[in-house]
Amino acid sequence: MKLLTKALAATALAAVLSTTAQAKTLVYCSEGSPEGFTPALYTAGTTFDASSHTIYNKLVEFERGSTNVVPGLAESWDVSEDGLEYTFHLRKGVKFHTTKDFTPSRDFNADDVIFSFMRQKDPNHPYNKVSGGTYEYFGGMSMDSLIKDIVKVDDNTVKFVLNQVEAPFIANMAMDFASIASAEYAAQIEKTGNLDMFDQNPVGTGPFQLVAYQKDAVIRYKAFADYWGGKAAIDDLIFAITPDASVRYQKMKAGECDVMPYPNPADIKAMDEDPNINLMQQEGLNVGYLAYNNQKDKFKDVRVRKALNMAINKQAILDAVFQGAGKAAKNPIPPTMWSYNDKVQDDPYDPEAAKKLLEEAGVSDMKTNIWAMPVQRPYNPNARRMAELIQADWKAIGVDAEIVSYEWGEYLKRSSAGEHDTVLLGWTGDNGDPDNFMYVLLGCDAVESGANRAKWCNEEFNDLLVKAKQTTDIAERTKLYEEAQVVFKREAPWATIAHSVVFMPVSTKVKNYKIDPFGGHIFYGVDIDK
Amino acid sequence: MFGFILRRVGMLIPTFIGVTLVAFFFIRLLPGDPILLLAGERGISAERYAELQHAFGFDQPVLIQYFHYLTGLFHGDFGMSMVTRRPVWDEFFALFPATLELSFVAIVIAVVIGIPAGVIAAVKRGSIFDYSVMTSALVGYSMPIFWWALLAIIVFSGWLEWTPVSGRISVMYFFEPVTGFMLIDSLLSDQAGAFESAFSHLVLPSIVLATIPMAVIARQTRSAMLEVLGEDYVRTARAKGLRRVRVVGMHALRNALIPVVTTIGLQVGVLMAGAILTETIFSWPGIGKWMVDSISRRDYQVVQGGLLMIAMMVMLVNLVVDLLYGLINPRIRHR
Numbered sequence: 001m002k003l004l005t006k007a008l009a010a011t012a013l014a015a016v017l018s019t020t021a022q023a024k025t026l027v028y029c030s031e032g033s034p035e036g037f038t039p040a041l042y043t044a045g046t047t048f049d050a051s052s053h054t055i056y057n058k059l060v061e062f063e064r065g066s067t068n069v070v071p072g073l074a075e076s077w078d079v080s081e082d083g084l085e086y087t088f089h090l091r092k093g094v095k096f097h098t099t100k101d102f103t104p105s106r107d108f109n110a111d112d113v114i115f116s117f118m119r120q121k122d123p124n125h126p127y128n129k130v131s132g133g134t135y136e137y138f139g140g141m142s143m144d145s146l147i148k149d150i151v152k153v154d155d156n157t158v159k160f161v162l163n164q165v166e167a168p169f170i171a172n173m174a175m176d177f178a179s180i181a182s183a184e185y186a187a188q189i190e191k192t193g194n195l196d197m198f199d200q201n202p203v204g205t206g207p208f209q210l211v212a213y214q215k216d217a218v219i220r221y222k223a224f225a226d227y228w229g230g231k232a233a234i235d236d237l238i239f240a241i242t243p244d245a246s247v248r249y250q251k252m253k254a255g256e257c258d259v260m261p262y263p264n265p266a267d268i269k270a271m272d273e274d275p276n277i278n279l280m281q282q283e284g285l286n287v288g289y290l291a292y293n294n295q296k297d298k299f300k301d302v303r304v305r306k307a308l309n310m311a312i313n314k315q316a317i318l319d320a321v322f323q324g325a326g327k328a329a330k331n332p333i334p335p336t337m338w339s340y341n342d343k344v345q346d347d348p349y350d351p352e353a354a355k356k357l358l359e360e361a362g363v364s365d366m367k368t369n370i371w372a373m374p375v376q377r378p379y380n381p382n383a384r385r386m387a388e389l390i391q392a393d394w395k396a397i398g399v400d401a402e403i404v405s406y407e408w409g410e411y412l413k414r415s416s417a418g419e420h421d422t423v424l425l426g427w428t429g430d431n432g433d434p435d436n437f438m439y440v441l442l443g444c445d446a447v448e449s450g451a452n453r454a455k456w457c458n459e460e461f462n463d464l465l466v467k468a469k470q471t472t473d474i475a476e477r478t479k480l481y482e483e484a485q486v487v488f489k490r491e492a493p494w495a496t497i498a499h500s501v502v503f504m505p506v507s508t509k510v511k512n513y514k515i516d517p518f519g520g521h522i523f524y525g526v527d528i529d530k
Numbered sequence: 531m532f533g534f535i536l537r538r539v540g541m542l543i544p545t546f547i548g549v550t551l552v553a554f555f556f557i558r559l560l561p562g563d564p565i566l567l568l569a570g571e572r573g574i575s576a577e578r579y580a581e582l583q584h585a586f587g588f589d590q591p592v593l594i595q596y597f598h599y600l601t602g603l604f605h606g607d608f609g610m611s612m613v614t615r616r617p618v619w620d621e622f623f624a625l626f627p628a629t630l631e632l633s634f635v636a637i638v639i640a641v642v643i644g645i646p647a648g649v650i651a652a653v654k655r656g657s658i659f660d661y662s663v664m665t666s667a668l669v670g671y672s673m674p675i676f677w678w679a680l681l682a683i684i685v686f687s688g689w690l691e692w693t694p695v696s697g698r699i700s701v702m703y704f705f706e707p708v709t710g711f712m713l714i715d716s717l718l719s720d721q722a723g724a725f726e727s728a729f730s731h732l733v734l735p736s737i738v739l740a741t742i743p744m745a746v747i748a749r750q751t752r753s754a755m756l757e758v759l760g761e762d763y764v765r766t767a768r769a770k771g772l773r774r775v776r777v778v779g780m781h782a783l784r785n786a787l788i789p790v791v792t793t794i795g796l797q798v799g800v801l802m803a804g805a806i807l808t809e810t811i812f813s814w815p816g817i818g819k820w821m822v823d824s825i826s827r828r829d830y831q832v833v834q835g836g837l838l839m840i841a842m843m844v845m846l847v848n849l850v851v852d853l854l855y856g857l858i859n860p861r862i863r864h865r
Contacts, residue, residue: 032823035615043568134582140572214815216815216820218701240697241815242697243810247683250687250688254688254695256695406561407561407562409564409566409828449573451571451573
């Protein structure tokens, strides 16, 4: 039987090799199916891997493996003195994919940029309502209220006019929702009346072109020969959809996958010892935290928050919950992000000092609750276990905490409304900008909108963030954010718990793979040995 | 017979309405708001929330929503997935052949092995064979599917390398689906080795999925056979000097089959439940995994549509089973 299987595999391989002479194929065992192929419509990383990271480009891109913004479809950009106008100078000679339904008659130009953004911004745009027409990231990053106008200066120049100064704007433009689609293709489809086709058969300028998609089974791409950045080193890219992590690992061992995401923590050691697997790792762009509800009287005294922080044994959490795949957090942003202030001293683990601090604050027999998420997230693999450990730590200083949990949607809704005493949650960065962590999660505006689960509005902290938003000078912004982190630590609205470490098992045949800090999986620039 | 068929089909209509009610209201009883789940940690503004509520029709009273849903159904509109924004009907039929192929092969394996094993165990009651079959059936019935599937993968794919790990066919083969059934499509593709690859991919998941029905069928056949073998007419047949094979095969088995056929019909529902886990573990692109994902995302339209279509399939199979009774036992037709 073993021989039979091997003979079959050999026949299959021979058949393939004979048809695709010396083609380089990389098989990525992805964790799930994409929601669709138009990144602007969706929010899942799985979808972005299958669309914006393969089929499309943005005006600016994140440099592979880092959070630096580099030119993409725009070769360069200027910002006006007042910070309200961004003029993008577009790359010339960029081709769109040719598919069975569409042969482009022109290169990429300003019309494509305007189409891609106005579809999301203008409710009367012919494509706005197509395929459900919800643009969660565009709205979530406040792009609808931020962008006042988009002006075509000429075919190769486009100007974005903003309603207010917003330094993170350029980083937002590198996000997946800002992928550029073909206006010419959209116009062609509009004539047929079947507008949904536009999102089902995607046409982009990206390094890979979609060949076929079988839902829940496989996505096939081929390298786009006319890609403006040069043809990809691999000829065929295959996403073999494999939802179970243990099965992905078995496939990896059997040589059926070259790259797999999200390994089981339990398999990490064996992977590390496997000579055929290169186990890559990097700190994720995320933070897991416990937020104290500052609107509740018991947490209004900073000494109480500090005492509770000092009672938490983070190392025990890292060992038991993250099983080595985490790093203790001291700031609200991860260490891989610019402006991370390494000079900040974390609250030491010192139960005795914590007890004294509580006494000083006049607190005794404190009763509270710890909300534990019902789901596994990249920044918290087991919230229930984490809550139990914190509960035991607090018990040791005389604080009784009850663990509370709700269904995930309910959990988010109720914690957003501030029903909790303390809540475990976290965040994964969208655009590599510190504003995307600090303002979104701790700004005064976010108390009202709900994302600020600490319900903490500190004028000094908020002023620093607002100033940082309004200057485009990176050095200046860095200083402001560093200062903000000092205020954050002093005031302790959260217990910062951990930043998780991302593991990426890659076959030793695969060359030049880089872990994406945003959690994406990117194959342009990757090569594979035959 | 025609009147009998008509009566059975007539009973499907209230069942159908009942299923729409259950499918529609049960998913809404589960805690969790699909819009909040869609927004995640990012949260959502009150205005945007209201906009989306309106877009998905959730701002209307539930009874009105149900009425719209029913009206849509009678026009052949099963709604649109909130997540993929694709019609539920299209998604179902893209995935259903994979589930059908897997379930069909599994039930064939279960019947082909389960019935003879049950018959022999009954005939050789108290023998080592009987004990072995019944113990295996108990183990098969008790094993959690996900554990058995992972174990099978580790042993047969990992250690012994007899079968591929997961999927429906090696990713190296590529052809447009014609029927959606991989065994047939791979034959039609004319690609060397494609059929063998599709077949080898089907072996492990179908055996895993067949395990519980096989165990149940074997046990049911054994107990039905034991009952029938003690009947007077079987003794008479033996006394007449008929060969043992003929007595067991013609006289006893035919009568013992009625409860067994009922069991097989009921196992179709069990197969659907088993398919959910089997498909997830073997990366089998069928409706089981599609439904699980949709429930966790509270994708109401998919859950409703999927449940309804699965229920219709099960009803259809049970109708066929009912009609089969008539063939096996003519007395049932006249009741």
